[in-house]
Amino acid sequence: MPAFLSFGKYAAWQKSLYIKLLCLFAFVEIRCLVHAAIVELSHPASNTTPSGLIDPSFVGFSVEWTHVDDALGPGPGANTGVDYSSNPIVVNLFRHLAEAVAGYPPTLRIGGNSATRLWWQGSILPRLSQSTWSVNAMELKIIQEFASSTGSRMVLTVPMLSPDPAYAVEFLVKGVIPNLSKDHILAIEIGNEPDHYEKNGRRPPGYSFNDFTKEFTVAYNAIVAAIGPGFDYQGPSYAYPWTSDYMIPFIQGQRGTKYISFHKYGQRGCSTATNPDAVTPLTLLADPAPEEYVWIDSLVQVAQAGNQDVVWGEGGSSSCNGTAGVSDTFASAIWTVDTLLEMAYRNVKYTSLSGAAQTYYAPYSLDPVTGRMSPRPTYYGMLMVNRILRGAGSTLFRASLDGGWALTGNSIKTWGVNNTATGEMTLVVIHKSPAANATSFTVQYPYAFSALSNCTSSQQPKGYITRLEAPALNAKTGVTINKQTWDNSLDGHPIGAYTEEIVEAQGQMFTFTVQQYSIVALRIGCTPGLPARSYTPPPVEPVNPGFTPVWGTPNPTPSADPDAPLKTEQRTLGKYVGIGVGAAVLGLACALALTALVRKRRMKNDGAIPTPRTSNAAARHPHPFAKRNPYLYAYAGEVV
Template sequence: MRLLLVHSFLSAFGIVHGAVTVYGPHVQQPLGSQTVTAPSASYTGAATYDQTVLTPPPVPNPPPPTSFGVQLQTGGAATGLSIPQSGAFFGFSIEFSVVSQVLGLNSSFMQVPFLNLMANLRERAGSVQVRLGGNSQETATLVNSIPDGKSMEKDTVNTSNPTDTPPLLFTPEIIKMMASISALTNVRWYLGIPFYDTSNFQLQIAEVGEAILGDYLIGLQGGNEPDLYSKHGHRPSSYSPQDYTNEFGLLVNAVNADPNLPDKDILIGPNLSGTWEPEQVWDTGFATDYSQSLITLAVEHYPTDNCYAQYGTGTPRNPQDMFPTYLTHKSGQDIVSPYINSTGYAQSLGKPFVMFETNTASCGGFPGLSDSFGAALWGVDYALQMAYVNFTGALFHVGGQSDYYNPFTPPVTNQSTFHQWTIGPIYYSALFVAEALGSSNQSRVLDLGMNGGNEFTPGYAIYENGEPTRVALINFVSDPTGASDYTASISLAGGSTPAQVKVKYLSGSSVAQKWNFTWAGQTFGDAFTSDGRPVGSIDVQTVTCDQANGVCNVKVPAPGAALVFLSDQALEESDPGPTMTFPTTAYTKLHNTATIDPSALATSNGNMGTADWLAGTSQGSLENSASGFARALPSLGAVIAGALLVVRMAYAS
C-alpha cells in the first residue's frame, strides 16, 4: 500500500510532454499589409493560412453609374450567344502530387470533405470535371505496389522544374479511389500520360485508367505545357511547335498499337501555357492530322505569376499593386482574347476547347489577393467570360500548402486531428457558376456589356431554348458606405414582365475580405473550419417587379454578385435541394486536443515556446529533448523527496 502511495504520488505529478504551436501569418514576408492580432507570436504555418489582408482599391473616379437598364431579348431574338454549355463547365485541376492529401489515401479511406465539396456541385450541375495532373504528372510512374504499402510516394530529393516538382510512384489504388469517388459524386476525370520521355511512353496509367474508370475517364493529356519544356530543361532550346506535333504523333502511334487501350480517341492537346500561340500548333496540322485521336483541344493559362516570391525566379510583383488589375471585367476579357480564334477553330473541327489549368497566378498565386473575396468575384466573371467566348470547360488549379489560390485545402497532416479544411474564394465562384448555368446542359451565355460597358459592373444573361432564364450581375467596386451599390432594372423585350424574380447573392464585406464569404446566406466559414458542407440557412431573396413599367429592379452591393432567376423553373434547375453528405468511420485521434483562439494563445504563455517547458501541450516534446529532461530533474527530485517524506511519515505513524 505504501509503495502504491509513492507510485500514485509520482503519477499525479507526471511530467506533461508537449509544446504549443501558434499559427498565424506566413513565414514569407509578402508585399502587403497584414492584420496583426498578436505581435509577439511567430508564424510557421502554410501559405493557405497566411493572414495578409490587402487594402481595397479606392472607388473608381469617375464612379460607375449606379442605376441603369438591362434589356433582354426574348423569343429567340437574342444574338451573340455562346454555344450550349454544361452546368459542369467550372471544374478543377488537382496537382498529381497532392492527390493523397486532397482525394484520400485509397479506395477505402477517402477524404470526406472532398466528397462533400464535389456533392455540392453535383447537385447543382449534375456532374463535376476534375483533372489530376500538372507538372507532377510528367514524372509519375504507375507501379503494382510500393514496399511500405502506400498508394503514392514522392521523391522529394530529385525534384525538377522551377516549382520543385517531385517524381512520383503510385499504384492502381489511386485509380480505384477515383472510381469510388465517381460512384458517389459523379466526378468525371482527366489524366495525363508522362511526356518527358517520348522513346518509352508509360501507357500503364492509360490502361489502368480506362479499365477501372470506364466512362468516368474523359480523356488523357499528352504533354503538360510543352511550350515550357525547353525553358525548364526538358528539351533543347530549339524545341518548336513542329517538334511537339511530331512527338504527339509518336504518342498516337503508341496508343494505337496498345491492345490494352480499347478507346484510342481519348487524347488531349496541345495544352500550351501561352509561350507559343495556339495558331503556331494549328499550322503544323496538329488538330487535323490527329483528329481521330483527339477528344478535346486544350490550353492552360494564368494571367501572371508570383514565381519570384516563391522560387526567386522571374519578376517581383507586389500583390497590392496587382490587386486592382483583377477587379475589372477587362481581366477576364484580356485572358481569353488570344484564344477566341482557337475556340472557333475547335468548333469547325467538332472538338471541345477546354482551359485545362488556370487560376489567379502561377507559382501559387498572391497572398491577400488569391485568397480574397475579390478573387471570388474575379473567378465568376472570368469563368462566365470563358463560357461566353466558347470554351467548353475551365479547370481551376488546386496545389499544395504553399499555394494561395486553392479552391479548397486540407490541413497539413500533423494538424488533421484538430483542424478541418479551408475553403477558398474560387470554390464559391464554382458554386455561383454552376447555378448560373444550371443542369440542363443547354445554357447559352451572353456578355451584356451593360451599364455602358463599364468595366467594374459586368453582367451576363443565360439563355435556354432562346429565352432568358438567369442573369448574373457583378459589382467589383468596394465601398462600405453603400454609395456604390447599383440597381439594374431588368426588362424583357417583347415578353411579359414576371410578378417577381428570385435572387441569390455572393457576399463579402470588402474585396479584401478573407474567408467567411456567403453564397445565398451559407458559408464554409473561416480557415480550418469546414467539412465541405455549407453552414447556415439558404437565403433566396424575392424581388417584386414593377409590372406597370415592365422592370425588375435588382440591387447589387459594392462589392458583390447577384444571380437573378427569372422564373421558378430556372431556380428549380439550379437549386441543390437536399445534398447527399458523407460520414467518416476513420478514427485517428488517439489523444484529446484543445482548440484555442490563436490571438488569445499568442498573448498568453503560448508564445513562450519552450521557455516554459512545463506548460507544453503537444505530445512527445520532452521525450525528444535532452535539455528538457535536464531541466526536469530538479523538479522531479523535489517530487520524489516529497513522496519519500510521505512514506516515512506513514511508517512513523
C-alpha cells in the same frame, strides 16, 4: 421591346487619393461615377453574338498527381498504402457543385508538371532522374472511389518526361486500366506545357513545336494501339509561349485529339523573371481585361470545324500556387466568376481550376493535422457560376451597359443568361468598382411572361436573387451565397438555409440593389430555390469491401514537396519572435537591399519605355509587366 436598366443615386465620390490613382490607371473609368444607363437583357450588346449551349459540367477542377492523397483522399497515408478511400468532405463539396447545376458533376483533371515527372511504382523501365513523384495503385483507387461517389469524369495526364511513349503506355496498361473504370475517364491527356520543356531541362536546347508534335503523334498512336479504341484524348496544354503561333497548327494536325487544352492564369504570382509587380486584391479585380480572351474565338472556330472542343485545362487566380492574401481571399471568388463567364462566352467546353489542397489558389484547403477540408472563396465563385447556369440549355450573352459593354472600365460587368429549356432569363451584375457603393438596378423584362415555360397561366413571375458576398475584399472567411456558408463545416455541407431573395414584379419591372464588391444574379421565372431536376451518377463501386475508414483522427503532416506553397519561413516565423531587435535590424537591412535590387531591375525592364514609370502610368495596362512580354497580356504564363 428594349429593356431599361437605371441606377439609383450617384455613388458618393470616394475622395481618397488611392481611388483617384486607380481611376487614372484605367482600372475604373476616369469619371468613376456610376450613372443612369441602358441595358439590353433581351439580346446581346452590339457587335456580339450569344454563346452556344454551355455544358452543365463546365465548371471543373485540376489537381496535381502530387496531391491526389490530400486533395481527394484522407491525407498522405494513401501514398504509403494506409488508406485509399476518398475524402467525404470533398465528395460533398463536389456534390453541392452538381446540385446547383441540375445534378451534373464537375470534371476533374489530374495532371500538371507532376504528370511530366510521374513515375509508376512497379515499372520495369529505367527510372529517369527527373521522375521524382511516384504514383501507385492506392492513389488510383482513391480516384476510382472518388469518381464512383461523385459521378465526376476524369482527365488523366500521362508521363512525357521521356520522348519514348513506353512510359505513358506502361502507366496506362499497368496502372490506370486495371484500377480505374473506363466509364470514369473523360480523356487521356498527352503533354503538359511542352513549351516549357526546354526551360525546365526536360528537353535539349532548341526543342521546337515540330519536335513536340512528332512526339505527340508517336505517343498517341502507341497509346491507341495499347489500350484500344473508345477513349478520347486531350492536349497540348501549352503554358503560353506556343499558344499564339502554334495552337491552330496543332489543332489542324491532330484531329484525333477531342479536347484542345490551354493553360491560363490570372496574374503572375512567383516568377521573378517576368513579374516585378505585386499581385493585390485590387489588381486581381482588373483581370481579365475587356476583350482579353478574344484570341480564343479563332481556336474554337478551327476546333469545331473538326468536331473538337477547346478547354481551359488548368488555371487559377495567379500562377505558381497562387498569392497569399490574394488567391485565398474573396477577391479570388469575384475573379473566378468573372473569368468563368468570360470562358463560357467564348464557347470553352469545360474548365479546370487548379485545386491542390495545399495551394493558395485552391478552391478548398487542407488542415494537415486534422485532415479536414475547408472551402476557400474560389469554391464559392465556382458554386455561384453553377447557380447562375442552373443546368443544361443555358446560353450567355453580353447585356449592354451604358450603350455598350463594360464601358465603366471593367469595374461593373453585366451578363445575360438565357435558358432555352425554360425561357428564364438572368441578369448577372459583377460589381468590382472601388469608386461606387451599393447601386440600385431596375430591369424591365422584355417579353410577355407567357414565354416562361415553367410558369402556369395563374402564376406571376418573380425575380429570384442569388448573392455572393463577403465582409471585405480581402476576407478569407465570412463568404456567403444567399447567407449560406461553409465556415466551420465539419462534413462539407453548408451551414444555414438556402433562401432566395424574392423581388415582386411591378408591371414588368424588377428593382434590386448590388453591394460594392459583390455579385448578384436576378433570375426571372416561376421556379424558386435550387433546380428540381437531378442527375443520377453511376452506382458506387466499392474498391475494398469491408474496409471502413476512420475520419476526424489526426493525420501525419504531409512532407514538403516542390509544389507546396507554404514556405518554411511562413511556418516557422512565430518560433523566432524572441530574437527581437537583432532580427528586426537584419530584416530592415535585407529589405533595403532588396528594394534597391528591385528598383534597379524594374528600371532595366522598363528600358523599352521612353518615359519614366510615373509619367506614363495612365496609358499602361493595369498589369505593368504585360507591356514587357508579348505573351502575358493574352496568355498569362508560369504555372505550377
